[in-house]
Amino acid sequence: MFDHVTIRVSDRAAAQRFYTTVLGVVGAELSGDDDFAEWHDFSLTAADVQHPVTRGLHVGFAARARAEVDAFWRAGLEAGGRDDGAPGPRPQYREDYYGGFLLDPDGNSVEAVHHGARRDEGRIDHLWLRVSDPAASASFYATVGRVAGHQIVEHSPAHVQVKGTAGSFSLIAGDRPTRHAHIAFPADDDATVDAFHAVATAAGHPSGGEPGERPAYHAGYYAAFVLDPDGNNIELVNHNR
Numbered sequence: 001m002f003d004h005v006t007i008r009v010s011d012r013a014a015a016q017r018f019y020t021t022v023l024g025v026v027g028a029e030l031s032g033d034d035d036f037a038e039w040h041d042f043s044l045t046a047a048d049v050q051h052p053v054t055r056g057l058h059v060g061f062a063a064r065a066r067a068e069v070d071a072f073w074r075a076g077l078e079a080g081g082r083d084d085g086a087p088g089p090r091p092q093y094r095e096d097y098y099g100g101f102l103l104d105p106d107g108n109s110v111e112a113v114h115h116g117a118r119r120d121e122g123r124i125d126h127l128w129l130r131v132s133d134p135a136a137s138a139s140f141y142a143t144v145g146r147v148a149g150h151q152i153v154e155h156s157p158a159h160v161q162v163k164g165t166a167g168s169f170s171l172i173a174g175d176r177p178t179r180h181a182h183i184a185f186p187a188d189d190d191a192t193v194d195a196f197h198a199v200a201t202a203a204g205h206p207s208g209g210e211p212g213e214r215p216a217y218h219a220g221y222y223a224a225f226v227l228d229p230d231g232n233n234i235e236l237v238n239h240n241r
Contacts, residue, residue, distance in 0.1 A: 001150060001167030002124050003237050006036065006182040007054035007108065008047040014080070014105045015044050021079040022102065025072045026063045026112050028123070040123050047180075056178040058109040058128035065114055066098045072112035073100035084109050124167060129181065129232070130174030134160055136229040137171045143203050144226070147196040148185040148236055177230040184235035190222045196236040197224035208233050 009015035016037045020030055023039045032038035036045045042061075047053040063069045070087045077083060087100030099113040113125050131137040138152060138160045145151050145162065154161040160171040164185075187193050194211045201207050208225030215221065220240030228234050 001164030003184040003186040012046040060111040060126040062125040063112040063114045069112040076102040127169035129178040132177045187238040200226040
């Protein structure tokens with residue numbers, strides 16, 4: 001479902017040490033270390049004046065076994081993370097759901113999770129975004145989802161769940177919404193990227209970047225960006241590879 005998710009951090013070195021430690025436990029090795037530190041579909045980079053620190057995001061990473069969830073949690077505590085929920089069953093999510101939760105150096109929530117419908121190890125299983133207006137956010141993600149290929153499968157005043165062919169994210173009502181997160185969804189062609197931007201901006205959502213090639217990332221990288229109702233930067237990208 002996710003091409004990539006990027007967070008901005010206050011201390012690049014500290015955040016990179018933390019994530020290198022915990023993601024290594026679940027099978028995600030550092031795959032890039034330039035302007036962005038990258039692990040498969042997750043990356044981080046330093047915040048600056050124009051791009052503040054990401055706050056209030058939850059990222060769940062797929063683990064291969066329950067023992068790996070335990071090891072992720074212990075390694076994170078040893079690496080300076082804070083406990084956000086000890087490993088254990090969470091049957092409220094699904095009957096075989098087993099997760100362990102930490103807070104990263106900037107206070108974002110990260111989890112290792114094992115369940116019967118898990119994704120590839122080390123990759124993002126799900127996201128939780130706290131939102132100021134669930135109805136407005138649901139409308140936004142339903143609109144872009146018609147092009148991006150995801151759909152709302154659960155909708156209540158306090159919780160909206162959105163699913164794609166692999167992975168999911170939830171919109172949860174909160175007084176302190178998720179800020180300054182970047183979420184990119186994949187596209188199969190440039191025309192889909194164009195349609196994503198056109199549909200979102202026609203619905204009144206601000207553009208974060210017109211459709212076009214971004215050779216700074218790699219040759220053929222074609223993307224467009226729009227802002228969700230809480231100002232998070234949402235992208236559709238065709239890598240043309």
